[in-house]
Amino acid sequence: MEFDIVTPTTKSELLKAIKTNKNNFRFGAGYTDLILELKKKNVLNVTVINLAQLNDKKFNSIERNLKFIRIGALVTASSIVNDKFIEKNFPVLQQAANNLASAQIRQVATIGGNICTASPSGDIACALVALKAKCELLSSTGKTRTVSILEFFLGPRKTAMKKDEILSSVLISLNEKNINIHSGFIKVGTRRSMECSVVSLAYHIQSDKKNLITNVGIAIGSVAPTIRFAENACGFLIGKKASSLARGEKEEFAEKVLKYASPISDIRATAWYRKEALFNICKSILEN
């Protein structure tokens, strides 16, 4: 492993670094995955654009207006865990961040890293899919485009980002006022820390005053080449009353989610187990 490192501190330095190192650079932010990867693949002659010193509000902060909350790509998992607004309004995101790796790693791991790694088992990424977040991509020309996270993941470690683009932040629409939310993240694995999920489920269900479901986001991780948004399962719930679903309806919902799963067997779990556990936890979120 050998690499050069450049450390931009401003947005313009960052754009310059991307332009200069055309096609042969990697971004480093929390370095919880990158160093291991470079070491394992024995990568030579690559430039690491070190984002750790970048001082740019869009990248570094959590801000919100009346319509959305914006989370900078360099915001750490522990900052998300500790954000009271997120905890109250988007438990799915808070719980996903809190399930990531370990307390030590959450201090340095960034939301941008979790998304751009494009792992099918990404915890924060899974929650963001359930929340139908939008990714803001900054290109080396200085232009920003917005891509729905539902179209962002193309395959394992493959994203819709172009070579000269960087994820600056994600946007999440705020929940409507006076609604009930039922929101959470379930990670299935063996350990309680330092675990890579064998199945994960992110759900964000909104109901109106009459407890009728108005908006649903269901995402599943580790059971397909990418994190999947279970659109038909979401549609199934719209207009129903969450607290009084029949057993059959809950199972139908779980079956609909399962349609999006195409798991493989590996040393962590068999495909059978992943499906079985996924079915059960899907059911569980509607149980009372």
Place this chain on the structure above:
Amino acid sequence: MSKKLNVIGTPIPKIDAGIRITGKAVYGQDVKLPGMLHGAILRAEYPCAEFTIDVSAARKLPGVIAVITADDIDCNNISYKKDHPILKKGEVNCIRDEIAAVAAESKEIAERAIKLIKVKYKEKKGIYDPFDALKPNAPLVNKYLKDSKFAKNISDIFFYEHGNLEEQKKKSAVIISKRFVLPRVTHCCMATSNITADYSSVTKRLTLYSSTQVPFLYQRDMAHALKMNASDIRVIQVVIGGGFGSKLDMYPFEPIAAILSIKTGKPVQIIFDREEEFIASPTRQNMVIDLIAGADKNGKFTFRDVTIVKDNGAFTSWGATTPFVMMQTFSSLYQMPACRFESKAVYTNNISAGSFRGYGNPQAAFAIESCIDLMADKLGMDKAEIRLLNANYAGEITGQGMHYDTCGHIEALKTVIEKSDLRNTNKETLRNTNKYESTNKEKETVNTDSYIRKNPYFVDNVDRYKRGVGIASMMHVGGGAKIYRSDGCGTTLKLDDYGHLTLITGSSEIGQGSETVLAMMASEELTIPMNKIKVINTDTDVKPWDVGVHASRTSFVAGNSVLGAVKKLKEKLNQKAAVLLKCTIENLIYENEEIKNSDGSNSVRIEKVVREMHFGGQNELCTVNHFYEPTSDFQDKQFKGNVSGTYAFAAQSAEVEVDTYTGNIKVLNIHVAQDVGKVLNPLNIMGQIEGGVLTGVGYGISEELIMENGRVLNPNFHNYKMLTASDVPDIHFYPIETNDSLGPYGAKGMAEAPLIPTAAAIANAVADAIGVRIYSLPITPEKVLKAIKEKTD
């Protein structure tokens, strides 16, 4: 021991705690010697193959000082059975096999040189299942084993029996016959394997900075391997970052570093990276246990008939002798009228197994305790009652000839039964206590849907989480184990002119806290405070002989050795003190670093006595030597005899919650009641209990080195599921003090015990919770879910 104790039994932090937590401790990784070279090893690419090798390109790389293959060395084979060539020639038999090594000016150059070595392999079909290796047409795996008494591919056989098995079978109202499958797990030492070898071409002596836990056996083994004189080899033990039995054997990388140093005339260091550590360091013996066990209609155990096949891997380590411990448990844990035990260690092309804390005993406990629950079920008996009925007792002489002079088994069982309310398990009460939630400080929510639990509108399904309680016992040697020609330990004490004591012990510190406990003993007896006692225990050129750290023996054997030395030191001091105090030597009192006459009217400081001896005409130093050999016996050829100075007993109960949706097991509480003889240092003992239990929990529910056709599939912490701090259950420890007459202050060995019954107790708890039993470890979520599914289908 009626004397009031001032130091023993008090919570004293480990004397090496400061250097360890501040990063000042010098581990093998920290050793830097002038002119030191870095070594690297090329290992096999195939687990079973013939090969040719060309190292010429590596030799030419600038910065490479030496490259060696089997053709360049003249060494003896190593290992317990001397069936292991240090560098392999022409063929490899496991994925760990060392075929070449490099010494270079930097680690990077060494690694680059390794990549330049060209090897041509002709892959062969290997044997990865020991049962296949036992088939008549199986190829021979290890051709180096000499004078084998056994059939092809068998490295070792242990056979033991006592009592009349047939008669006991007839008496049995219930007979359980089950197969148990135990996994390959590894130690996961924080410090990876390391060695720095420094050969002097001037003095022809070799110094090894090593993490061995048996320095004198290691010195002997190294001398044999290198065809050197053992006394020309000096072993300096670095601060050891985890042993747990893994450093009981010498492995090829150690003589390889020595050979490279001899060839280059410079110090050579070899340090494993984590992946290499997972692949090339030893594992616990994985095995298949077929156990047939019986009980009469009243629940009295009648017999155990056990047949074990162990996967030895390609070479034989000390771990092959684990049946020695297992047979003790099968023959003598709970009263046992008859036992037949047979085990085979079978060669395969897998990585070879080694020794691991517990030494076969966790495997045995799992099989035995599972069977006991099955017997209780069949007889309609209470699981606590059947154990109490059969428990070991003080004064028992077992079928194998072990003398249980003191025995806390019954008390241990009663304690955990009471603490976990096993008799009237009220699972609802257990559920409502919610102990886990209240103690889990970190907001970890993996595997649970905490939001659902907290949200009143989405209370979890009451049928989803099932709770259960399980119990298991263990018996282990507690006063050394006479398996080598001497099980003793030497001590040298040196009291200086300033009243400070240097305690030189043969025993080794591997993190277990031995040096602290030994210093505490000296402090107790001489009233010299802990900060005036230095413990020297790392240098074979200085310290007297000791067999090494194993068999939970150090506190007992090295402790008795210290007490023997202190007695001699006091005799010396007393003679001079009596003169100075103008009294007789009888009944002198040691108090606050002073020696007082019997009525306390006159006193002299210890340091003053030493100076009077040294400078006062007598011209003598206050130095003594003592060697302690336990009173235990060798076993006879039938493996009968009182092999240990004393025996330790324990019972544990596990309380678990099983998530029937995911199969996850949450271990809520582990209650540990253990006969430790006497608590010497409550802080240290708690550390041993917690560490042991967590290793046991991992063995029970998560850890396994997964192999397929001789390759390790998970050589990393990502996929090797060693548990983390957030997985630690509440561990409740209830020491049972039986005050063994032979132990120092009544203490017994206690260090291996805490992990031995844990997995067995968890397995019983899981069966209790879900109503279906799992016969292999680890009990993974997948196994649980499958078992539940099969039960309901």
